[in-house]
Amino acid sequence: MTDAAPSASPIDHSVAEAVAGGLPAAIADLGALVRIPSVSWPAFDPAFVAQSADAVAELLRGTGVFDAVDVKRAQKAGFPDGELGHPAVLARRAAKNGRPTVLLYAHHDVQPPGNDADWQTKPFEPTVQGDRLYGRGAADDKAGVMAHVAAIRALAEAAGDLELGLAVFIEGEEEHGSHSFVNFVEDNRDALAADLIVVADSDNWDAETPSLTVALRGACAFNLTVSTLEHASHSGMWGGAAPDAMLATVKLLSTLWDENGSVAVAGLTSHEAATPEFDEAELKASAAFKPGVAAIGTGTVPSRLWFQPSITVTGIDAPSIANASNTLVPQATVRISMRVAPGQSSDEAREALFAHLTANAPFGAHLEFSDIEGGDPFLVDTSGWAVAETKQAMTDAWGTEPVEAGIGGSIPFIADLVRVFPEAQILVTGVEDPDTRAHSPNESLHLGVFKRAILTEALLLARLNRRS
Structure with missing residues (x-):
């Protein structure tokens, strides 16, 4: 269903018509954003992130509803001064006449594209195939940016002079740790x-x-980093008696999981909550298992993904096969990524894992921990008026009631929003679906989902524009 519900008010019908009429422009503007390779990782040209920020600012200025639109930067937390x-x-x-103020967040930076050969289309050339738009950032999260822009456009067209207060914050480094997020929020608190x-x-x-x-x-x-030797030694001369770092690393990593693949680290907690059916x-x-590969963990599938901790080794620095020689490796470094269940702080979970x-x-190996990042989990308070308003807007826009769902991924900065704005209600929505492949090759956006996400937000804003 792509129009407002039959029982909706006349302004809701006008909003739905404005969303439908503005959809081609929204898709075109999204395509223009996708063409900008705004990868925020250090190895990529930061000029493209700046170009992307300028493009987003122009889109927001073009709505004609804001008192000010600025491109700003803040100092990174924990980095060298300046x-x-x-x-x-x-x-x-x-806001006017006692109306509420809504802050809309998304991010305009994107993940690296990876190997172009793994893409069916060029990663930064937006391409429509069937009902999907392909390209890096087409969904995560430039579609989130454009959902905000398109919803505001539709609201302005349908409602005319707005009384609703609006703030929009489009971040530029979410995909690389949001290092300046805390300072940006503090600098621009008002x-x-x-x-x-x-x-x-x-x-x-x-x-x-x-x-x-x-x-x-x-x-x-x-x-x-796991170290066992002062330098590399001949594997034939010393192998079998001298412990190489790769042996120690593999044995150490194997202690992190039990025979089912569940995390086996004392001190990590799980969260108990009902979950919908998902076999x-x-x-x-959805996760593209190869034939014959079994799932890991215990409990319902959603509980494993949303409410239990997980540990993944995401990278290994050691001699490549091309450079392998008959030597005992003196040290190896792995990147470990842990997801923390709601109800436990990231700091507490990290200390349990370090312990x-x-x-x-094994074998008295020396351990060194570095490049530490973290963010706390989040549970939404579903008792507030905003949840009821949003769920009704979703029902009207999609023609079906929403599912209250958890996410296995993390948005660490939400804990900062809770700390800085403790009285605000916080909702997490999105434009992705199970086939989006965010962060992976062939990322795509379902255009029907995009339209319904825009309509949801436009209906919500229109109704809040009438709320005292």
Whole structure:
């Protein structure tokens, strides 16, 4: 269903017509953003992130509803003095006549494209195939940016002079740790203050069913260097008696999971909550299992993904096969990524994992921890008026009731929003679906989901524009 519900008010019907009429322009503008390779990682040209910020600022200025639209930067937290983060966009209009203020968040930076050969289309050339738009950032999260822009356009067209307060914060480094996020929020606290915060950076149950994200796991990532020898030695001369670092690393890593693949680290907790039905067959299809590969963990599939901790080794630095020689490796470094269940702080979980690794280091191996990052999990308070309003808008826009869902991924900065704006209600929505492949080759956006996400937000804003 792509129009407002039959029982909706005349303004809701006008909003639905404005969304439908503005959809081609929204898709075209999204395509223009996708063409800008705004990768925020250090190895990529930061000029493209700046170009992307300028493009987003122009789109927001073009709505004609804001008192000010600025491109701003803030100092990175924990970095050398004076080092600034990538540019973000901040727009603001004041509320009138007691109306609430809504802060809309998304990010305009993207993940690296990876190997172009793994893409069916060019990663930064937006391409429509069937009902999907392909390209890096087409969904994560430039579609979130454009959902905000298109919803504001539709609201302005349908409602005319707005009384709703609006703030828009489009970040420029979410994909690389949001290092300046805390300082940006503190620097611009007054401009960002709102009654409701909508974070458009999540997904939906499927292409026909919306979901409201009510739980997010926290995150902790770090480099672990395992050292056993002062230098490399001949593997034939000393192998079998001298412990090489790769042997120690493999044995140490194997202690992190039990025979089912569940995390086996004392001190890590799980969260108990009801979950919707989602069987292992759906898991295997959605996660692209190879034939014969079994799922890991215990409990319902959603509980494993949303409410239990997980640990993944995401990278290894050791001699490549091309450079392999008959030597005992003196040290190896791995990147470990841990997801933390709601209810436990990232710091507490990290200390439990560090304690486990230290206690289980084989052969007296030396351990070093570095490049540590983290963010706390989040549980949405579903008792507030904003949740009811948003779920009704989703129902009207999609023609089906939303699922309250958790997300296995993390949005660590939400904990910062909770700390800085404790009175604000925070909602997590999104434009993705199970086939989006965010962060992976062949990332894509379902255009029907895009339209319904825009309509959801436009209906919500229109109704809040009438709310005292």
